[in-house]
Amino acid sequence: MSEAAIPLGVPQRTNPVSVLAQGAAALRNAVFPVIAVFFGSGSRSYSVLLALGIGALVILVGTLASYIRWQRFTYSVGEQDIRVESGVFSRAARSVPYERIQDVSLEQALIPRLFGLVEVRFETGAGGKDEMKLAYLKESEGEALRELVRAQKDEVDQVVTGPEADSDAGDAAAPATAPAEVLFAMGPKRLVTFGLFEFSLAVFAVLGGALQYLDSFLGIEVWDPDLWMEWLAGPGDWIAQLGPVAQALGAVAGLIGLLFVGSVTGLARTVLRDWGFVLERTAKGFRRRRGLLTRTDVVMPVHRVQGYDIATGFLRRRFGWHGLRFVSLAQDAGGASHDVAPFAQLDELAPIVAAAGFDMPPAELEWQRGSTANRNVGIAIDGLLPGLIGLVVLWLALGSSIEELDGKWGFALIPFGVALFxxxxxxxLWRFARNAIDRTQIYRRSGWLAPATAVANRVKLQSVEIAQGPIAKICGYATLHLGLAGGSFAIPGIPLERAKALRSSVLSSIATTDFSQLTED
Amino acid sequence: MEDLTKLDPRFVTVTRIRAALATLPVLIAAIVLESADLLPLGAIVVPVVLLATFIILRIPLRRWAACGYDMGSDRLRVVRGLLFRSDTVVPFGRVQHIDLDESPLERAFGLSTLTVHTAGTHNASVKLPGLASDDAAAMREAIREHIKRETL
Known part of the structure; x- marks a missing residue:
């Protein structure tokens, strides 16, 4: 009946029943004060009345507040955008152009559902918390609004839009219809190698936690040295009588045990997470399946890949193993980036990167280093404190005002060593931190023992910021922050001139393509 | 500062009032401490009042002088910060949506804050305070027009 009767450009209120629905939500807020008052006032004759009165007051205030909010909240569906005006004391007006709305989602929580209301959300890709929403509209109105927005969006987009199908191809598992091309897979052998490099002593943290648990529940004082002395007294004595060779053998055996436990832990974790790892290129985008007990199946549209990271480890680097992750608008379970090939040789990564429309860093790239001033400041800041401590220790040892330190200047070597390190x-870090730019991409390399390379597409960046702290301002270096959807890309400590040059080249690339073209495939 | 548009001078007054409100509790505390006769006369109040005067009168002016924006044909540049400076450029083609906010104080002086939101994780929202309300509305329309033109 009221469907399609949404007048264009006229400010409208949300459904009046939403005041009741929000008032009902205030009921939940009232529960705690009521209980607190009831028990707090002791069991006097009036305590029930008092508690109920407080509860009624909380609900009344909540409802009144939501009524005033409702009064002051209007939305209007215009020809080019949706506008919302809100705020009781400070007014806020927001406009979202249709071109920016990726999708309209309808959500029903329990209480609104009882009233037949929906919350309408406009997804713009702004990252969750800042999305515009209308709470609440009647179900039919919500549906009508969604249709209207989709229709308007099509009208506006006609020229550039392909098929609309991919706008909601999120992370849900989607069976691929077209034959899928396997880009990367890890068999058991690769997985075992990977697991060995994932050496982890996390199990000892778990054991420590378990001991603490024993501590409080069984009354064994785990951290009490006497207990350990007692336990060691038997075997400890026995060890002491074995002589140096046997003791050394024992120490080696202990180390081997540690290595064994760490490797087994790493192996178990890796196998659980990455068993049957398959990355495919399907019609809908990249599809990754992995996991032994919890099997996950993630689909990521190709156009959502904003950049990629290649990382390695201190040890695995010697054998050429690298991990590849995609930075994407969508979030991977918990992490910001998607693991697409966690353990592979560089030549295996190249086709995956190419499938995402990116290039591997070319060999002839002109890498540039950061500012030497930034390096010197870093050296000064890091070296200053331990260096000073070393001087103080040295002075105490030579000045001999403290008995224990008298003449033992060797102690000063420890803080000096830390400072040197x-x-x-x-x-x-300065030697290995580099940045580069070419026609399509911007590159950053960082890390000393375990170098990592981050690559972003110049066109797919959102904003550019040059930031300078007080020291940086004096010394003439800056940090370049590039706005990357779903990740961060900052190049710290580069000369101001370089930052400006990078900014102007990135901006010239961005200006050529509108955001709406980025979200098409 | 190269060819940046200054913020509205009324922004200085607004930041001064804000600074005054923020320093008020400290001033009151100083007077209370002073009246407790712990230290010689004026040992607490005088430095506190001097510092407050500096914060209320000088800092807003310098902050205003350090801020600026540049509304280009296809990008908005916002320069902010006294000690920690940031110089941000948001191309209109990357603006997700635009907010126009007025706090009661800003409204009393006819000012608005323009916020442009981008899809990036860093700089998800870039704020530009201290604009005359009419200018801010005009800027919003200009950015919106640009977005529309680009997508057609």
Whole structure:
């Protein structure tokens, strides 16, 4: 009846019943004060009345507040955008152009459902919390609004839009119809190798936790040294009588045990997570399946890939193993980026990267280093504190005002050693941190022992910021933050001139393509 | 600062009032401490009042001088920050949606805050405070027009 009767450009209120629905939600807020008052006032004769009165007050205020909010909240469906005006004391007006609305979702929580109401959400890809929503409309109105927005969007988009089908091809498992091409798979052998490199001593943390649990429940004082002394007294004595060779053998055996436990832990975790890892290129995009007990099946449209990261480890790097992740608008369970090939040789990664429409860093790329001023500041900051501590220790040892330290200047070597390590680390980090740009992509390399490369498409960036702290301002370096959908891309500590040059080239690429063209495939 | 548009001068007054409201509790605390006769006369109140005067009178002015924006034909540049400076450029083609906010204080002086939202995780929303309300509305329309033109 009231369907399709949404007048264009006229400010409208949401459904009046939503005041009741929100009032009912205030009921939930009233429960705690009521209980608190009831028990807090003791069991006097009036405590029930008092509690109910407080409860009624909370509900009344909640309903009144939602009524005023409802009064001041209007939305209007215009020819080009949807506008919402809201706010009781401070007014806020928001406009969302149709071109930016990816989809309209309808959501029903329990209470609105009882009243036949829906919450209408406009998904713009702004990242969850900032989405515009109308709470609540009648179910039929919500449906009508969704249809209207889709129709308007089509009208506006006609020229550039292909088939609309992919706008909701999110992460849900979708069976592929077209023959899928396997891009990457890990067999058991690869998985075992991977697991060994995932060496982890996490099991000891778990054991520690379990011991703590024993501590509180069985009354065994785990952290009490006397207990351990007692336990060690028997075998400990026995060890002490074995002589140096046997003791050394024992230590080696202990280390081997540690290695064994760590490897087994890593192996188990890896197998559980990545068993049967398959990455395919399907009609709908990339499809990844993995997992032994919890099997996940993720589909990611190709156009949603914003950039990629190639990372490696200190040890696995010696054998050429790398991990590839895609930075994407959609979130992977928990993580921001999608693991697409967690353990592979570089030549295996190239076709995957190419399938996403990206290129591997070319060999002739002109890598540039960060600013030397930034390196010097880093060295000064990192080296200063342990260096000073070392000087103080040295002074105490030579000045001999404290008995224990008198003449033992060797102690100063420890903080000096730390300072030296930190200084060297900064110097090496600077040596290995590089950035580069070519016609289509921007690159950043970082890390000393375990280098990582991040690559982003120049066109798919959202904003560019040059940030400078007080020290950076004096020394003339800056951090370049690039707005990447679903990830972060910052190049820290580069000369201001370089930052400006990178910014202007990135901006010139961005300006050529509108966002709406990025979301098409 | 190269060819940046300054914010509305009334923004200085607004930030001064905000700073005054923020320093008020400290001032009151200083007076209370002073009246407790712990230290020689004026040992607490004088430095606190001097500092408050600096924060209320000087900082908003310098902040205003450090801020600016540039409305290009296809991009908005926002420069902000006294100590930690940031210079952000948002191309109109990447604007997701546009907010226009007025707090009661801003409204009293006829000012608005323009916020442009992008899809990026960093700089998901770029705020530009201290615009005359009419200018802000005009900027919003200009950005919206650009978005529309680009998608057609």
């Amino acid at each position: 930190l200084v060297l680390r900064q110097a090496f």
